[in-house]
Amino acid sequence: MTAGLLPRPAIELLCAGSELLKGQLNTHVPRISLLLAGRGLALSREATLPDDRAGLAREIRSALDRSDALIVSGGLGPTFDDVTREAAADALGLGLRFRPAILGRIKARFKRLGLRMPAENRRQAFVLSGAEVLVNKGGTAPGQLLTLPPGNGSGSRRIRTLVLLPGPFRELAPILEAQVLPRLKKRYAPRSVTERLSLHLAGIPESAADEKLSNLVATAGPGLSFTILSYPGQVDFHAYAIAKTSRQARAVLGRVRRKALAAVGRHVLWEGEAPLEAEVGRALTARRLTLAAAESCTGGMLASRLTDIPGASAFFLGGVTTYADALKKDLLRVRPKTLRRHGAVSRECCREMAEGIRRRTGCSLGLSVTGIAGPAGGTRSKPVGLVYIGVAGPGSKTTVHELRLSGDRGFIRTRATTRALQLLLESAARRPR
């Protein structure tokens, strides 16, 4: 849930691409949101439309009637169904101008790759009449930025901005960062600064966090907004303050922080912008702790999330995924008797896995996960969703935690991995060497 003002200026995102409505995941929205947030701006709306010229033209027209700026991504390629340029021209009653310099750059690009430019790419050298060309260093399609004065055929009394960007994020992001956002910031929010406070909570359901923070959230208003986001096993509380100076915004957030800690402080696992994996890395590196992991049901997901962070090799020595019991014995020295008596999904096996990987690698911390992710393999006494997490060290202590999760295989694996990372963070924080 979210409280506060609607975003001002209103900046909309329009994603063009039939494939985005046929099963392809669109990660543009969160990634562009975060780039905007970095400048104190926010998205007011997003829409995804098929590659259909008339439909796109209607949407561009109405978005520019509603909002200050519209960012369109995709549909600038060379093929017949890339129609964003034409749709924008239709929407605004403008022509498209051929720019020989762009064609020269596209041809040169192909030449560098040892290829001849196909005839279709000529289309990419057409630009909306009056638009600025945004250089694309990563691909053939340049971006375009068009400034619309107040009025201009619409009822709007504001200066409006239309931005066309290529679809691939690796081409879009650098253009947006370097050539678009500074202009939007200067044009629409020249004198404001946004600061953000982030608290990450574990061990509390979203509705309970919501209730405990409701008095605080009720103070939302101009200049202060809140978001509570829940993920499997985690609730994130974000506060955004807009002010004339960074100092003023931080002072507001300081008061918010004190009230939030009074309400939910004992559930706060960490503060700041770092994701859980990076926070774990920071905590372990700061305390010069090293880690190795032994995974069964999470099957490498824990190691993969830890090594997503650059610099993971500073604390993470490695891990094993022991799906087969033979590997649990061979690589981790889990005792055959333990497997026979208690099975691979047991408190006892989990303890031996954590201690085994720690001893084998000489790390300060050994982490283990064993459980039943499903859909098959559950029994009455050991149902799908039963997971054990073991932490061996620092020092001589080993603790084993039992989880009883529900959901599908992917959810159980993700939830178990998140909980293991949280327990690691708690261990590192609780017992510095």
Next chain:
Amino acid sequence: MTAGLLPRPAIELLCAGSELLKGQLNTHVPRISLLLAGRGLALSREATLPDDRAGLAREIRSALDRSDALIVSGGLGPTFDDVTREAAADALGLGLRFRPAILGRIKARFKRLGLRMPAENRRQAFVLSGAEVLVNKGGTAPGQLLTLPPGNGSGSRRIRTLVLLPGPFRELAPILEAQVLPRLKKRYAPRSVTERLSLHLAGIPESAADEKLSNLVATAGPGLSFTILSYPGQVDFHAYAIAKTSRQARAVLGRVRRKALAAVGRHVLWEGEAPLEAEVGRALTARRLTLAAAESCTGGMLASRLTDIPGASAFFLGGVTTYADALKKDLLRVRPKTLRRHGAVSRECCREMAEGIRRRTGCSLGLSVTGIAGPAGGTRSKPVGLVYIGVAGPGSKTTVHELRLSGDRGFIRTRATTRALQLLLESAARRPR
């Protein structure tokens, strides 16, 4: 790129939730697309709006003017910013009716969990006048389905359907599957069947696939549409045929398949709906091959993707992530001399890792990945993006492949993992035992 008709019937999705515009990833669109595709239906458009009553009401109104059906997700919760019910009532000039039976179910749900129902939840018992209640077994907010006859205050001459669903996908999906999609299918596409053909290509850039398939794609028209989707290291070609019977649709796709194989056949790695991981699992299981993996730069991602599939234990025995060189020596018996002379990122080390994990586990196939994912760690002779993939077995042969990738850490890791899975599939297909 995509060719074919715009979706008919037109079914739109509206996601309500300010958090979706502040950095939270929305996975509803692809997942709902696939559920619709299973019934021969498709999304014609998607929009994400903040939790703002007036904005949502305007969007609901215009969506129902444009389309046959509108599915709204989110904003049915109990808190003050859940305003979808009110927005829909505003949009259509309808009242909200209190339904005591719903309140009874909500209270009973809380009671089962040993809790008292907070007063706020009473709001969830209000339903649009004339709407049917869609029972939600997974949460407190019921869904709603409203049928709008032709006209009804708009210029539309069709029967239109408004569906309100709770935001969490685990609540939304069962309601959509069991209570909504059969109705939409019956109402808007009662006599049509959709069949799908999927070819998965590797070793060919999207633009080249596009060019080779352009003659075929030009045959798109009523009843036949195409999509070419590219992922890091993979291009997927999908054809959808709509006909009166499944047999007719399959006959059309049979002709499409022959032409597609003539154009790009040598790049086709597999056919069908299974994702790469599942296809690898199928191929290995069918040939009774077993597998273990030794990972360095992919850090567990390969094992994690393989164990995402239910039943992975039938062929995957386990793996090791050897970030530290000491573990490469200890767990994989990589020779100290190899590491000294050639380094951990080398053809030689990769070979020893693949053979080491195979020998250690007794698997028929040993797979290894070592490389430099960046951002740090690159040198002139071994730049960021240099990756080796080794496949040991079946039989006595070991092959090592060199990749030179560009992009950020996440992209390089993902691309290397995908390529490793593809090489595994080729090995399994090429040399059955």
